Amino acid sequence: MFGGSYIAQIGEETYKAATQGLYALVCRNLLDTESEVFAGELAAAVALFIWGDPPTDKRHIAFRQEHQKRIEGEIWKPYLRTPAMQELLSGAAYNIGYGRYVAAGGGLVLNRYLGYLRSCNLPSKNASDWKANTALYAKLSDLSTGILRPIESLKSWSLWRPRPNNPNEQQYYQAICAYAQQAMSATSNKGLSE
Numbered sequence: 001m002f003g004g005s006y007i008a009q010i011g012e013e014t015y016k017a018a019t020q021g022l023y024a025l026v027c028r029n030l031l032d033t034e035s036e037v038f039a040g041e042l043a044a045a046v047a048l049f050i051w052g053d054p055p056t057d058k059r060h061i062a063f064r065q066e067h068q069k070r071i072e073g074e075i076w077k078p079y080l081r082t083p084a085m086q087e088l089l090s091g092a093a094y095n096i097g098y099g100r101y102v103a104a105g106g107g108l109v110l111n112r113y114l115g116y117l118r119s120c121n122l123p124s125k126n127a128s129d130w131k132a133n134t135a136l137y138a139k140l141s142d143l144s145t146g147i148l149r150p151i152e153s154l155k156s157w158s159l160w161r162p163r164p165n166n167p168n169e170q171q172y173y174q175a176i177c178a179y180a181q182q183a184m185s186a187t188s189n190k191g192l193s194e
Contacts, residue, residue: 019047045063052149075159088176089160093160094117098169113147119133
């Protein structure tokens with residue numbers, strides 16, 4: 001599988017693995033002080049929130065509204081703020097956004113997604129750079145509001161690490177899958193039932 005379908009699939013698979021890994025990590029850190037049920041619900045809410053994804057059903061919407069401060073507080077915990085975790089989250093956010101970009105019909109030859117990320121990496125922005133960056137952001141948002149949501153969410157929580165100009169989607173995917181498997185195993189060993 002090559003090209004656009006590969007990128008869309010790797011983005012979706014990265015989202016699943018990263019969300020499972022986040023869920024397991026947060027849950028494991030909550031099990032010492034919270035019930036298994038509450039730890040699981042809060043961990044799920046944090047995993048969605050960190051990607052900027054809104055809850056989709058009434059129960060999850062109500063949970064997020066009731067526990068918003070707690071969800072946000074969990075994002076400031078040291079275990080999510082290590083350089084290694086920031087790298088993992090940033091690589092995952094890159095893949096998720098790129099997959100959503102391609103799935104929404106974004107082109108690979110004229111790649112506005114990579115153009116936007118590269119423009120964000122410029123050390124100093126003059127008026128022309130700022131205008132180009134703003135135009136790319138608008139085009140990506142018009143294509144789908146979900147494309148930049150994971151990256152913008154990480155940026156808002158100071159978790160984003162800029163990507164190199166030629167990111168490696170497969171490397172990010174493999175790293176997040178390995179981490180997710182390790183996190184889920186450690187959480188299972190701590191006593192969380194699946």
